[in-house]
Structures are given as structure tokens and as C-alpha cells.
Amino acid sequence: MGIIQKLLADRIYLTRENRKYCKREGSRLSGPKLGRPSKKENNDQKRVAYQEARERHAIEGKFGEAKRTYGLGLIRARLKETSESVIAL
Structure with a gap:
């Protein structure tokens, strides 16, 4: 895992680019997933x-x-x- 384990960010920072960066670095970005929400959460x-x-x-x-x-x-x-x-x- 990266240096930062999870990032608590506002929705404005939950862009595809930031998500890719966090995934590459091994960090978890908090917030809802992209796309339509599933009916079973x-x-x-x-x-x-x-x-x-x-x-x-x-x-x-x-x-x-x-x-x-x-x-x-x-x-x-x-x-x-x-x-x-x-x-x-």
C-alpha cells in the first residue's frame, strides 16, 4: 500500500484522473464510485x-x-x- 492509505476528499476532487492516481499509488479515495449506484449496497x-x-x-x-x-x-x-x-x- 502507498504512503497514504485513504484520502478524505470533497466530491470536487473525485475526478477520474485523481482516482487513477490514487489507484496507481495504492491509496483509497473516499467517496461514491463513478456511474450509476447499485440497487444493492x-x-x-x-x-x-x-x-x-x-x-x-x-x-x-x-x-x-x-x-x-x-x-x-x-x-x-x-x-x-x-x-x-x-x-x-
Whole structure:
């Protein structure tokens, strides 16, 4: 398995290209499969999907808190080094 075992990503990042990359690297990308959903979904699959959604929502909530409370939503720097400098100030 790859370095990262599972990725908790928003739906916008569940593209075919990202899915192929994760498969090649041996990581599992959370989220629904492409295509039409099957009529018979296993209860284990539902439970895993629900748990991963809970974990992802907690992470997204912390991003929202940082943007609202600490003003990180106002940072307009594009480069990693510049962003780190702005945050440090």
C-alpha cells in the first residue's frame, strides 16, 4: 500500500484522473464510485462511507473555523512561502 492509505476528499476532487492516481499509488479515495449506484449496497459499505463522511466534515469544519476566527480566508498569497510568511505575521 502507498504512503497514504485513504484520502478524505470533497466530491470536487473525485475526478477520474485523481482516482487513477490514487489507484496507481495504492491509496483509497473516499467517496461514491463513478456511474450509476447499485440497487444493492452492502451495509458495511454504507457504514464505511458514513464514517468517512464524518471524518471529512470534522476536517472541513476546522478549515472553516480558521477562516472565520483567525482571518485565514483573507490571505491572497499564492505561493507556499508567501502564504506561510503572511500567516506568521
